[in-house]
Amino acid sequence: MNQDVINEIKQLKAERNAVILAHYYQQGDIQDIADHIGDSLALARIASTLDNPVIVMCGVHFMGETVKILCPDKIVLVPDLNAGCSLSDSCPADSFAEFIKQHPDHTVISYVNTSAAVKTLTDIVVTSGNARKIVESLPPDEKIIFGPDRNLGNYINSVTGRNMVLWDGACHVHEKFSVEKILELKKEHPHAKILVHPECKRPLTLIADKVGSTAVLLEYAVETDADTFIVATESGIIHEMKRRCPDKTFIPAPPDDFTTCGCNDCSFMKLNTLEKLRDCLRDLAPRIEIDPEVARQARLPIDRMLALS
Numbered sequence: 001m002n003q004d005v006i007n008e009i010k011q012l013k014a015e016r017n018a019v020i021l022a023h024y025y026q027q028g029d030i031q032d033i034a035d036h037i038g039d040s041l042a043l044a045r046i047a048s049t050l051d052n053p054v055i056v057m058c059g060v061h062f063m064g065e066t067v068k069i070l071c072p073d074k075i076v077l078v079p080d081l082n083a084g085c086s087l088s089d090s091c092p093a094d095s096f097a098e099f100i101k102q103h104p105d106h107t108v109i110s111y112v113n114t115s116a117a118v119k120t121l122t123d124i125v126v127t128s129g130n131a132r133k134i135v136e137s138l139p140p141d142e143k144i145i146f147g148p149d150r151n152l153g154n155y156i157n158s159v160t161g162r163n164m165v166l167w168d169g170a171c172h173v174h175e176k177f178s179v180e181k182i183l184e185l186k187k188e189h190p191h192a193k194i195l196v197h198p199e200c201k202r203p204l205t206l207i208a209d210k211v212g213s214t215a216v217l218l219e220y221a222v223e224t225d226a227d228t229f230i231v232a233t234e235s236g237i238i239h240e241m242k243r244r245c246p247d248k249t250f251i252p253a254p255p256d257d258f259t260t261c262g263c264n265d266c267s268f269m270k271l272n273t274l275e276k277l278r279d280c281l282r283d284l285a286p287r288i289e290i291d292p293e294v295a296r297q298a299r300l301p302i303d304r305m306l307a308l309s
Contacts, residue, residue, distance in 0.1 A: 002029065005274045009033055012281035018054035018077075020277070021046065023063060024214045025236035025269040030058050030277060037240065039215040040066070040112045041127040041309065044302065047071055056280060057288075060085045060268050064288040065116045069295045069302060076288040079276035083268045085113055087199075090169030091148030093117035099145070103165050106143040109135065110301070113171070114148060116290050119298035128198050129213035130309035131156050135164070137308055151175075155198040155205055173266045174199035176255035177232045179207065185230050185251060192251065193226045197233035204232055221245055234266050 010033075013020065021043050022034035031037050036046050040063065047055065047067040056077045057064040062085055064078040091110075096118055100108055110122035111131070119125060126134050135156055138144065146153040147167030151174065157164055177200055186192060186207075195217045196208035205211045210220045214237045221229055221241050231238055232253035241250045255264045280286065290298075 002274060005278050006033060009274065009278050009281060012278065016054045016281055016284070017052055018056055018281060019050055019052040020056045020058060021067070023059040023236075023269065024218070024240055025234040025266055026058050026272060027236065027270060028239035029274055030272060031236075031239055033274070033277075034058060039127065039129060039213050041129045041213070042215060043067075044070065044112070044127075045306065048306065050074070054281075054284070056277065058272050058277060059083070060088075060266075061288075062088045062113055062115060065290060065298075066112065066302065068288040068290050069116060069119075069299050072290075072292070072295055075284060077280045077284065078286060078288060079272040079280050081286045083271040085268060086172035087111070087113040087149055087169055088115055088118075091115075091118055091167055093121065096147060096167065097121055099147070099167060103143070103145055106145045106165065107138065108145045108147075109164070110147050111149050111152060112302075112305075116294050116298045118147075119301055120294055122298075122301040123304070124308070125301040125305040127213065127305070127309075128152060129215055130305065131198075132159060134305065134308050135160055135162060149199055151201055152198045154202055155211065158202070158205075171199045173234050173264055174232075175201065176264055177201075177204055177253050178256040179203045181254045181256070182207065182230055182232065185253070189228050189230065189251065191226070192228040192230050192249075193220075193224065194230045194253075195220065195232060200232055208232070218244065221248065221250070234269065235264060236266075236269060 020034045022037045048070045054075045060083045068076040108123045144164040146164040148169030150166045153166040193209040228249045235252040238250045
């Protein structure tokens with residue numbers, strides 16, 4: 001059945017002159033059929049260069065919003081509108097606006113994992129791949145609010161020596177990884193390198209051999225001589241790691257509450273399926289729609305990010 005659906009997707013994509021973008025956390029079959037795969041930064045850069053009239057963003061809702069902000073004249077589709085983000089949901093725009101008022105004269109840096117409304121309150125957007133570089137580009141004494149991920153903010157504070165004011169949000173996937181279970185895996189695989197996303201809690205970053213965005217962790221796995229890795233980020237990235245490094249072993253780091261499955265998946269990312277991808281190309285729906293003025297304001301901090309990174 002999957003091959004029939006894949007054939008339909010290819011035909012519809014050609015008929016619509018569409019391009020398919022997919023995040024590394026998507027299911028493997030969606031990554032395989034996508035025209036471009038990447039992390040949030042790479043996909044934002046790609047989206048800003050596309051000429052296709054129809055763009056399908058296989059990811060979560062805020063990623064579709066980012067594409068629409070960068071491509072206001074394009075039809076931007078997502079396979080499932082319910083594919084949200086716990087981190088974005090942890091930072092409602094009205095509450096974040098009040099938080100900013102409590103800290104006047106601060107530069108506001110927001111993670112890309114936020115709604116368009118939060119981006120309108122933001123001076124510079126960052127991703128996990130460029131957050132350190134952008135923070136370090138600002139004067140050492142600059143007062144900064146960083147939201148919404150407290151773990152990423154704490155990590156950036158620790159490596160830059162900054163004292164950013166942090167919004168208290170977190171990703172439900174990266175919060176769940178277990179240091180104890182990872183160390184147990186390390187005993188079983190003593191030569192394995194531990195790869196950790198900076199959205200994880202500080203104890204995990206302290207035991208990591210490499211801390212970085214999905215793209216950084218992927219490149220490290222490709223370039224290092226090590227042949228075994230314990231991967232503490234959403235397990236979808238392992239599909240591309242295995243494709244790029246077929247002779248290496250990748251072990252998904254387990255969450256605290258795992259029983260039989262050692263994976264730690266994002267339930268939102270996994271809402272997207274091949275069937276839903278086919279349907280959205282067929283129906284040109286669901287579409288991402290953003291108020292033009294909101295999109296205009298939200299684009300400014302994204303453009304600053306792209307210029308700085």
